[in-house]
Amino acid sequence: MRPTRQTLSGWGNHPRVPCAVYAPDRAARLSALVSQDVEHALIARGLGRSYGDAATNHDAGVVDCTGLDRFIAFDESTGTLTAEAGVSYADLIDVLLPRGWFPLVTPGTKFVTLGGAIAADVHGKNHHRDGSFNACVESFTLLTPTGELLDCSRGSNADVFWATLGGMGLTGFIQAATIKLRRVKSPYMNVTTTRVKNLDAMLDHFTKTDHDFTYSVAWIDCLAKGAALGRGVVLQGEHAEPESGRNTLPRKRSKTVPFDFPGFALNPLSVRAFNGLYYATHGSGAAREDINTYFYPLDTVHHWNRIYGRRGFVQYQPVFPQCDGDQGVRAVIEKLVDAKRSSFLAVLKQMGGHEAGPLGFPMKGLTLAVDLPRAPGIEAFLSELDRLVLEHGGRVYLAKDGSMSADTFRQMYPRLDEFKAVKERLDPQGVLSSDQSRRLGITEQA
Amino acid sequence: MTQNPRNAEQVLITGATSGIARAIAGMYAKRGVGRLILAGRDTEALEQDAANLRTRHNAEVEVCKFDASQPETCGVLQNGLEQIDVAVLCHGVMLGNEQAITDPDAHRGMIAVNYTSYTLLAEKLAGIMIGASGGVIAVLSSVAGDRGRGTNYCYGATKAALTAYADGLRGRMHGTGVHVVTVKPGPVRTAMTAGMDGYEKMADPDQVAKQIVKAIDRRKDILYTPGKWRWIMAIIRAIPETIFKRLTI
Missing domain, CATH: 3.30.465.10 (Uridine Diphospho-n-acetylenolpyruvylglucosamine Reductase; domain 3)
Structure with missing residues (x-):
């Protein structure tokens, strides 16, 4: 199969790297590709929604699946x-x-x-x-x-x-x-919205009510500080019963961000305005929402990642163990506030303690996800955050990661050797690797 | 069938493993036709596609072995063809000029697939459709058939022949209720074009399929898809030969 030269990046639009892209259109062609002697590394790619470099391969192969x-x-x-x-x-x-x-x-x-x-x-x-x-x-x-x-x-x-x-x-x-x-029973959700005044109250709310809901997530205002730090809106949902009249999904016209926004479009002022407005307009109450609105609010805007401009952005998502309480989350938000790195979207949720693989991300505790524009100094700032996360016994989600060091990764994912043992058994020639796997030391440098 | 191809009950698609054909099959399966026949060489692959359409849309899908390089095997199709309302003929191969020139057998094979098989099949289908007083045959030609270009004329010539054939058949069928659509896609992102220059910028097979089905529904005569190729090819055809022969396009 012949590859096509393409410039690819993760959803964060950075870095953009040249890759040799194979696009098998049926399983037999994928098998043939794997058996054929490809002289460079390969990594599978889907719709390119991992934010960093997990599905790119600089000057090597990417298999568009x-x-x-x-x-x-x-x-x-x-x-x-x-x-x-x-x-x-x-x-x-x-x-x-x-x-x-x-x-x-x-x-x-x-x-x-x-x-x-x-x-x-x-x-x-x-x-x-x-x-x-x-x-x-x-x-x-x-x-x-x-x-x-x-x-x-x-x-x-x-x-x-x-x-x-x-x-x-x-x-x-x-x-x-x-x-x-x-x-x-229907494509609708019953959503309970609760406005919460700070992080303590947020945690209290999670502890008291999360077990009553199948779905729960909180949007938080990452710009609020002091007594209001961690204020936000909790959205808890259940699948709704059918109702007379509306039991099909409403047709939504999707919008597209047609080009990269200029760098100044997202500035501390506009982000503050958005966050303040979101908090102010989401009062407590109950509502019926369609599944798309509840689960996929951003999907109606295609290429929304372009609002961050050509420089791109990062999404940073750590999880902190339950024993840490809200300390890790608080520390990260404080650091964001101090550094004046405003996050357009910040999401907080409680995770359960379920079985996971050796490179599994979740642990019982709290996870926070923030979007950050790729402003100067971002790399150093992210490694400071990494250090903070480590101090609090947490780890960073690999689907969002684009910057962690191999050393940090090894400390956050203590079952790495277990993973490597399986990897080496299945892939003795080291065919499968990505920019991320080499950066993190999961696979060897090319 | 009724004169309206939108209500087609029996749909045949050849070359059904190709990217464009797969997308077209998906549209007819979703629409819920009575019987969808996927014809092609690789029946194992076709069975997977058929399972996909059955699972997604509860569609009635059949797989039919058809090797266009053996024109006489077009007769195999005959058995299942007592009624066809819409036939979308999508099979084809593309050899590079170099290979076509140096390998006469391969060249002959390309002519058989891209041209001869179409004539045998389309005549047969036209006969069946006249008997049923209606039907539409869509023939996938190519913009490459609009003018012989130094870089790709062997393939282009087979498509030029096919275009002339389809246009002529449409004329002969006029007034019988049978209609022929000549489809001329520009480059499309499929397995056929993978690895070629500009692959990223080529048309999306789903978009092309949508336009083809719409053209069949509306009994359009000639479809350039994407539409911009109508204008691009008008310009290319208008370039005087003394200049055109010097261009390496």
């Missing part, structure tokens, strides 16, 4: 779907929501493929209750770098199963995955 988008089988009685790795959430929801099925675990965007969801072991607003994506994965077939097809599940090739969930695509290519969906 979005052409592998076939449904293989669906069992209507159990809601079990078998599909190729390139099927996206958008596609899946489009086909199966009208039949009353919704993914058990969904990230905050529909533009993620099943393969990507497995590679990052994505989590959603229900992590405190249901765990991350692995909770709905029954099994998958992995095409290993040596061309072998491995059936993986909790009962068979379990070590490969767990290494692949959260393994950032480094163990092989997902040829087909079988996942369980959730039965829903």
